Amino acid sequence: MKSIKYQENLKDKNVLLRLDLNVPLKNGVITDQTRINKILPIINFLLEKKSKILVVSHVGRPKGEFNEELSLKPICDNLEKKINLKIGLIKEDIFKLKKEDLFKDSKNQIVFLENIRFYDQEEKNDQNFSKHLAKLADIFVNDAFSCSHRAHASVSKITEFLPSYAGLQLETEINALKKVTSEIKRPITCIIGGSKISTKIGIIKNLIPKFDNIVIVGGMANNILKYKGNQIGKSIKEDNCELIIDEIFKKEKDYPCSIIYPEDVMVGKGIKDEAKIKELSEVDNDDLILDIGPKTIKKINNVIENSKTILWNGPAGYFENPSFANGSYEIAKKIVKMKKTNLIYSIAGGGDTIAVLNQIKAIDNFNFVSTAGGAFLEYLEGKDLPGITALN
Numbered sequence: 331m332k333s334i335k336y337q338e339n340l341k342d343k344n345v346l347l348r349l350d351l352n353v354p355l356k357n358g359v360i361t362d363q364t365r366i367n368k369i370l371p372i373i374n375f376l377l378e379k380k381s382k383i384l385v386v387s388h389v390g391r392p393k394g395e396f397n398e399e400l401s402l403k404p405i406c407d408n409l410e411k412k413i414n415l416k417i418g419l420i421k422e423d424i425f426k427l428k429k430e431d432l433f434k435d436s437k438n439q440i441v442f443l444e445n446i447r448f449y450d451q452e453e454k455n456d457q458n459f460s461k462h463l464a465k466l467a468d469i470f471v472n473d474a475f476s477c478s479h480r481a482h483a484s485v486s487k488i489t490e491f492l493p494s495y496a497g498l499q500l501e502t503e504i505n506a507l508k509k510v511t512s513e514i515k516r517p518i519t520c521i522i523g524g525s526k527i528s529t530k531i532g533i534i535k536n537l538i539p540k541f542d543n544i545v546i547v548g549g550m551a552n553n554i555l556k557y558k559g560n561q562i563g564k565s566i567k568e569d570n571c572e573l574i575i576d577e578i579f580k581k582e583k584d585y586p587c588s589i590i591y592p593e594d595v596m597v598g599k600g601i602k603d604e605a606k607i608k609e610l611s612e613v614d615n616d617d618l619i620l621d622i623g624p625k626t627i628k629k630i631n632n633v634i635e636n637s638k639t640i641l642w643n644g645p646a647g648y649f650e651n652p653s654f655a656n657g658s659y660e661i662a663k664k665i666v667k668m669k670k671t672n673l674i675y676s677i678a679g680g681g682d683t684i685a686v687l688n689q690i691k692a693i694d695n696f697n698f699v700s701t702a703g704g705a706f707l708e709y710l711e712g713k714d715l716p717g718i719t720a721l722n
Contacts, residue, residue, distance in 0.1 A: 331721040334372075334471050334495040340379035344429065346467035346492065347372065348484050350474040350701070351387040351405045358404050364684055364693070365476075365701045366408055372473045372497045373413060373440070382433045383440040384467055386484045387474070394450025406442050417442060424449065424459075429466050452483045457490075459483045464491035473497025475504065476702030478717025479709075486720040496721055504718070506677055506698035507709055510641045515675060516542060519637040521630070521661060523548030523644025523682075525566055530644075531574050532711040538578075538587045543633050545590045547626075547646040547657065552619055554591045560610045563597070563617035590633060594623030596647065596654055605653040621647030622657035631664045634674070640665055642678045643706070645686050658686045666695040679706040 334340075349369050354361045376383050390400040406417045418441040420427065432441055446452045451459035460483040464470070470492040472478065477485050478500070488494070496504075510518065518541050522530055527550040534544060546554060549566040556562050557575045582589050596605040597617040607623050622630070634640060642665065646657030668674035678687060679700035687693040700706045705715055 331496040331501075331718070332494070333501055334497055335375065335501075337469075337495065340376065340381045340469075343381050343469060344384055344432065344467040345376055345381045346384050346386060346463065346470045346484075346488070347376070347497070348470070348472045348474045348477070348488075349385055349387045350476040351385075351402065352389050352476075353405060355389065355399070355404060358399075360404055360408055362685075362688070363408065364688070364699075366405065366412070368499055368701055369409075369473065370412065372471070372499060373409070375498060376471075377413070377415075377439060380439075382438075384432060385440065385442045386446050386463070387442070388445050388447040388452070388477075390445075390447070392445060392447050394448065394453070396448050397445075400445055400447075402442050402445055413440075415440060419444060425462060427466060432466060446484050453480075455481045455483050455487045457487060460487035461491050464488055467492060470494040471497045472717055472721060473499045474717070475500045476700075476705050478715045479705040479713070481716040486716040489720040494721055502698070503700060503702065504709075506700070507706075509675055510639060510677060511540070511710065514540065515638045517637045518639040519543040519545065519633055519641070521545040521547065521640065521642045521644075521646075523550065523646055524680075525549035526568055527553050527571055528568060528574060530707070531578070532713075533707055534578055535581060536710065536712045538581050539585050541587055543588050543590060543637070545630055545633060547592065547622055547630075548644050550644075551591050551622075555610060555619075558591075561613045561615070562619055563613050563615055565617070565619040590629065592619075592622045592626045593629060594625045595619045596621035596623055596656070598653070601648055601651055601654075603651075603653070605656070620651070621654035627657055627660045630661060634661070634664045634668060637668075638674060640668075640674055640676045641710075642676070642683055643680045643710075645682050649682070649686050649689070655686070655689070659690055662687060662690060662692050666692050669695060669697060679703075 353365050392400045406419045410417050421444050520537050520541050552562045552565045552567045553571050597608050647654040649655035649658045665676050669676050676696045677698045678696050
C-alpha cells in the first residue's frame with residue numbers, strides 16, 4: 331500500500347477521506363468519542379499539508395434512506411470543537427454536486443458529505459456512484475480500517491478511479507495486527523470472549539497454529555464448560571455447537587497451544603444480582619454464570635505474566651453490572667501493569683472491550699486499541715479485506 335504520509339504535493343488538493351465515524355448516538359449526543367479521537371492525526375496531517383478535506387463516513391444502517399437521527403451533524407459539531415475550525419456539512423444530493431461547489435469559501439478547509447449510507451449505491455459497491463464520488467476529489471485516502479472488510483463504493487470500488495493511499499490510522503492498525511499475526515514475539519496469548527463461539531471459531535482455528543495460549547472467557551466459555559460435562563444452569567449458551575468445540579480441541583492436539591477456560595465462576599440468579607463465587611461442581615439449575623472466579627483470574631494472570639504479546643477481544647463477564655466486571659478489570663489491570671514495565675506488547679479490540687477499558691481509564695495504557703469490530707476479527711481469521719486489497 332502507498333502511504334499518504336510520504337506524499338509531498340498535497341497543497342490545495344481535494345482529498346476524499348474515508349473515515350469510520352460510526353459512533354454511538356443517544357438523542358443526538360455522542361456517548362463514546364473513541365473513534366473521533368482516533369481520526370485527529372490524519373485530519374491534522376492533511377490540514378498541515380494545506381489539503382482540502384472532503385470527509386466521507388456513515389452512522390448506523392439507514393438502508394439507503396435519509397434518516398435525520400443518523401445525520402453526521404453531531405459528529406461535525408464535536409470535531410469542530412476538537413480542531414477549532416469551522417466544518418461544513420453538505421446535505422445536497424451527491425449526484426448534483428460538482429467539484430467546484432465544495433470549497434467556494436477559501437477559508438473552508440474541511441467539509442463533510444452527509445451519511446454516505448443514505449444512498450443505497452454505497453453498500454451495493456455501485457460503480458457509477460464511485461465514479462461520481464471520485465470526480466469530487468484529486469486523491470482518495472482510506473483511514474477507515476474498521477470499514478475495510480466491506481466491499482462498499484467509498485471503501486473499495488472508488489480506488490479504481492483515483493490515486494489511492496492508506497491513511498495514518500489504517501497503517502497503524504495493520505502494523506499492530508502484524509505483531510500478532512506475522513511478526514510475533516513469543517510467548518503469545520489470545521484472550522477471547524463474547525457470547526457466541528460460532529462467530530469466533532474461524533479466528534480460534536486460525537490462531538491455534540500461531541499462538542501459545544488461547545484463553546476463552548465470557549458467554550462462549552459456557553459452551554465449553556457444558557461440553558466438558560459441567561452444569562451451567564440457565565446461563566447463556568449456543569445450541570448445537572458440540573462439533574465446533576470438538577474441532578477446537580482436536581486442533582489443539584496438533585500444535586503446542588493451550589486452550590484455557592474457566593475453573594470457577596461468579597453466578598447470580600439474574601443479571602442484576604450480587605455476584606457469588608462457585609466451583610463448577612456447585613452451579614445450580616437456576617444459576618446464571620456471569621463472570622470468571624478468583625481461581626480463573628489467578629490462572630489467566632499467570633498466563634499473562636509469562637507472555638510477551640497479548641491480544642484481547644471480548645470481556646470476561648457481564649461487565650455492565652459492576653458485580654460481574656471484576657474478571658475483565660483484573661485482566662486489564664494485569665496487562666497494563668506488564669505493559670508499563672515494557673514486558674508485554676498488548677492489543678485490545680472490540681466495542682465491549684473498549685467499554686471495559688474506558689470504565690477503568692486504561693485505554694491509553696495498551697500498545698494499541700482497535701476500534702474495528704468485524705474488520706479486526708476477519709483480519710485475525712486470515713480473510714482478505716476488500717478495502718485493503720483495493721489499496722494494494
